[in-house]
Amino acid sequence: MDTLSHMLLKALRDGSLQGIKLAPTAPTLTHLFFVDDSLILAKASPQQLYQIMQILNIFSQASSQRINLHKPGIICRNALDIVTKQSMAAILQMQIWSNSSFYLGLPSVWGRSKVAALPWVKERVQKNIEGWKEALLNQAGKKKLSSKQAFKQCPRMQWQ
Template sequence: MRVTRACPTVSHLLFVDDSLFFCKAELCECEEVMKVVMTYDKASGQYINFDKSSLLFGKRINAATRQENKDALGIHNDGGMGKYLEIPKDISASKCKLFTFLKDSLMHRVNVWTGRWLSKGMKEVMIKSILLALPTYVMSTFMLPLEICENFASTIAQFWWSSYPPKRGIHWAKWKKYPDSLVAQVLRGRYYRMTSPLKAISASSPSYVWTSIFAARKLLLLGIRQKIHSCYKIKVWKDSWIPMTPARPATPVASVMHPNMRVSDLINQESKEWDVRLLQDYVHPDDIPLIRSMAISSTHRCDTFCWNYKRNDQYTVKSR
């Protein structure tokens, strides 16, 4: 079998307990494969169990041709390729159905544990050392469908929050965190009351939680930029809003500019579009094309950010 002209031919693949042979769905080639198999049988004394063997045809092979090849080979089982190192050998089917075995494996583990009384510490160990490790090998080869990932997250969350299995527990933390949550209000009052977390300076005697958050801020600033709104309060020369990697403030035409000029001052508030004349008067020519390529949201919102490394502006662990 040759995938393309530039690829080498593949006639067989040998696994620990299975052998795969490739040929065209033609009687002459099927007969040739059988001659090779029979020669090996006589030379080695090892015989193939055709009742446990199976055939996998391409999607374009019609039913009549399939039956002819089955009769010629003496093998009448379809599919049945199974797994190798816990990875399916045939990945041509629906990907959600293909990786259902991961969800089933996870559910089996969780169902075994839910009958026991486990402390939070023990649950954490189980989740980190076993549940999160289940899909690791498969994920090193394939990108799992979003549905499978969501099922994984939901099952693990249910296991974590449920105190009296199999009853459903209360999820004390929402999937989406909001700036007005209690913990955000406490941190704001202690560390960044007059500014934002991204601009806060180091505090005296900070807690370990805030020290950890503050340490990660440097990495975060390399990938985020402020999103433009028509009433936004971004400072043109101080805030990072120019869409580059990493984002940066705009470059002025002259050395002396209005220090507190805001991005909203460069937007025509009636048309909600960039004021080209003002851009030419204040901003360096190299930055103008970058600015004009940015969409302006007409909604009246404040303090929104986007992830500069993804086209959809959404942060993902992979894009860090």
């Protein structure tokens, strides 16, 4: 995968691949590699897509690794018209994933407002932490925790 990474970065330096920037001062991203997944980022142009396919084909031939054509997909911005999306799918020979799909447990499309997108992440983390706390407590601690949670759920009394 280091070789594939170097190939994508070389294409970026040569100007044959553009990648994307998450912010004006951020570095350009062409790819993200995970344990057994890869995410390649590019502009929606035929030249960019053909460049990606060429890099993947050279990498596949050199490494004897094949791309599982049933697994990859394309995630596009909502602003792209359907003709462009279908053209991209034809060039890459991949399916178009809907914007409501998830990748590694996170939404594939965040939108502009990160403040609106992230509360569910905070909620999931808090639930996991509560589960961990409860799993590590002894019987007396669990009883105390459940009484605190019940107290939190009760409406507050108003004193006159």
